[in-house]
Amino acid sequence: xxxxxxxxxxxxxxxxxxxxxxxxxxxxxxxxxxxxxxxxxxxxxxxxxxxxxxxxxxxxxxxxxxxxxxxxxxxxxxxxxxxxxxxxxxxxxxxxxxxxxxxxxxxxxxxxxxxxxxxxxxxxxxxxxxxxxxxxxxxxxxxxxxxxxxxxxxxxxxxxxxxxxxxxxxxxxxxxxxxxxxxxxxxxxxxxxxxxxxxxxxxxxxxxxxxxxxxxxxxxxxxxxxxxxxxxxxxxxxxxxxxxxxxxxxxxxxxxxxxxxxxxxxxxxxxxxxxxxxxxxxxxxxxxxxxxxxxxxxxxxxxxxxxxxxxxxxxxxxxxxxxxxxxxxxxxxxxxxxxxxxxxxxxxxxxxxxx
Numbered sequence: 001x002x003x004x005x006x007x008x009x010x011x012x013x014x015x016x017x018x019x020x021x022x023x024x025x026x027x028x029x030x031x032x033x034x035x036x037x038x039x040x041x042x043x044x045x046x047x048x049x050x051x052x053x054x055x056x057x058x059x060x061x062x063x064x065x066x067x068x069x070x071x072x073x074x075x076x077x078x079x080x081x082x083x084x085x086x087x088x089x090x091x092x093x094x095x096x097x098x099x100x101x102x103x104x105x106x107x108x109x110x111x112x113x114x115x116x117x118x119x120x121x122x123x124x125x126x127x128x129x130x131x132x133x134x135x136x137x138x139x140x141x142x143x144x145x146x147x148x149x150x151x152x153x154x155x156x157x158x159x160x161x162x163x164x165x166x167x168x169x170x171x172x173x174x175x176x177x178x179x180x181x182x183x184x185x186x187x188x189x190x191x192x193x194x195x196x197x198x199x200x201x202x203x204x205x206x207x208x209x210x211x212x213x214x215x216x217x218x219x220x221x222x223x224x225x226x227x228x229x230x231x232x233x234x235x236x237x238x239x240x241x242x243x244x245x246x247x248x249x250x251x252x253x254x255x256x257x258x259x260x261x262x263x264x265x266x267x268x269x270x271x272x273x274x275x276x277x278x279x280x281x282x283x284x285x286x287x288x289x290x291x292x293x294x295x296x297x298x299x300x301x302x303x304x305x306x307x308x309x310x311x312x313x314x315x316x317x318x319x320x321x322x323x324x325x326x327x328x329x330x331x332x333x334x335x336x337x338x339x340x341x342x343x344x345x346x347x348x349x350x351x352x353x354x355x
Contacts, residue, residue, distance in 0.1 A: 024228065025077040026070050027123045028063060028102065029113060029164060029352075032084045032092060033132035033141040034180030035062050036199040036216040039208045041141055046088035055086075059130060060094045062179065062199070065217035066129050067099040069224025078102040079123075081113045082352030083160070084130075091351045106349045109341065113352040114164055115282060120171040125231055126164060127177040127224060131184055133202070134159040135250055139183030140202040148253030149292060151285050152246040152270075153278070154239060159187045165237035166278050174234035176227040179220055181208065193235050195227035245281035246272035247288040254295030255288070 032044035035058045042048035043055030063080060070078055080102050086092050091104055098104070105117065133139025134157055135150045144151050144160055151158050153166070161184070165175045178188060179197040188196065197219045201209040227234070248270040249255040258266050265272045271288055275281035304310050327333035 023076045024074050024125070024231070025079075025123045026075045026125050026127060026228065027105075027117065028066060028070070028078060028080045028127045028129060029083040030059060030063055030080065030093070030129040031131045031160065031180075032059055032086060034130040034184060034199055035059055036179075036220075037061075037210060037213040039200070039210055041206055044084065044086055044092075044141075046086045046092075052086065052088075056092055056094050057097075059092055060097050061213070061217065062129050062220065063093060063102075064097070064099045065220040066127055066177065066179070066224045067102050069221035069226075070127065070228055071099075071101050072221070073225040073228030075101075075228060079105050081105040081117065082354065083113045083128075083164075085353035087354075089348075089354050104351055106351060108349070109345055110350050111352070112286075114160075115167050115279065118167055118171055118173075123168075123173055125174055125176045125228065125234065126168050127227070128161050128164060128175060129177075129179050129220075130199075131159075131161050131178055131180040133181060133183040133187050137183045137187055138202065138205065139187075140181050140200065140205065140208050142183065142202075142205055145286075146253075146289060146293065148250040148295070149289050150248035150250055152248065152272075153243050153281055155244070156190070157248075159184065161188055162190055162237070163282070165191060166239045167282070169237035169239070170278060172236045174231075174236045176231065176234045177224050179216075191237070193233060195223040197223050239278045241277045243275045243278055243281040244272065245275050245285055246270050247285050247292065249292040249295065252295050252299050253289075253292040254298070255292045257294070258291070 032055055035055065037058045038055060040051055042051040043058070046052050067078055078101055080093065080098070082091050082093070084092055093104065095104060133142040134144050135142055143149065144158060151163070161175060161178050168175060175191065175194060177195045179199050181200050181202045182198045183202045185196050185198055188194065197216065198211070199216050200211055203209060247255065255269050255271055258264050258271055273284060275284055304313050307313065324333065
């Protein structure tokens with residue numbers, strides 16, 4: 001009997017050791033609006049170099065705090081992808097200061113970090129850092145995907161962490177950790193299993209009350225560790241097919257130009273459609289977003305009109321527009337041929353959302 005007990009104990013120990021040594025691969029996707037220590041929206045936009053430099057350091061510190069926790073939780077591979085889009089063609093992260101346990105995702109062609117990395121068997125879990133709340137939530141810089149867009153699927157207005165959750169759920173990979181402001185935490189009641197760390201308290205879409213950064217980082221490390229240790233309890237998100245999708249445009253975006261278009265379901269600045277699955281719904285919403293973004297030009301026109309030479313600039317614009325039209329009609333001008341993607345991208349590396 002003692003011999004049998006000893007054998008059973010050895011088998012149990014061997015099984016446990018094997019499980020503990022199992023490779024655990026984690027993808028860390030970062031945004032920038034939900035960083036600890038950040039209280040100025042210009043810190044996440046590259047066209048404000050001094051403030052953006054501060055934001056990059058804050059981002060790197062947050063990501064490193066999460067990486068430390070993932071390593072302590074057993075992660076053997078950690079990849080990082082840029083999900084922000086600051087306008088900087090280079091990574092927002094300070095790569096020379098990135099924790100040595102992680103590496104940046106690189107590709108030779110542009111890719112959408114929310115959907116184009118999704119494949120079975122590549123990662124065991126996804127962690128989201130520096131995220132923000134969805135439109136209408138009153139969170140800091142609250143939006144989804146871009147300014148003035150509200151993405152709906154199956155009756156739900158989705159935040160970006162939820163979009164990531166449903167995207168990775170297609171291959172049974174769960175989102176296990178999210179950091180961001182207190183309003184985003186309220187948005188994510190659809191993901192009760194995640195480890196969530198509040199980085200700051202939003203008082204409006206442009207103001208926050210900051211929390212002690214060292215305290216937040218300690219919570220990030222502990223929560224990321226705990227999230228990975230509890231991986232078996234994390235849940236991949238599933239969206240039933242077909243998907244009822246809709247894009248609602250909020251100012252300054254606008255979809256009113258689609259009113260009365262035959263075959264389009266339009267009401268209240270919202271276009272809705274049915275898609276066969278999540279991926280098709282997301283692709284359709286992205287196409288609609290490009291159209292809705294035409295509403296941004298109303299802000300551009302306001303800025304031009306306020307300039308001392310605004311009337312002259314508008315006259316030059318109308319003249320250039322008319323000249324382009326008559327030159328094309330007269331055969332004096334042709335659109336330049338498109339540059340093939342392989343030439344445009346030659347020698348470049350893409351790290352995620354850089355636009």
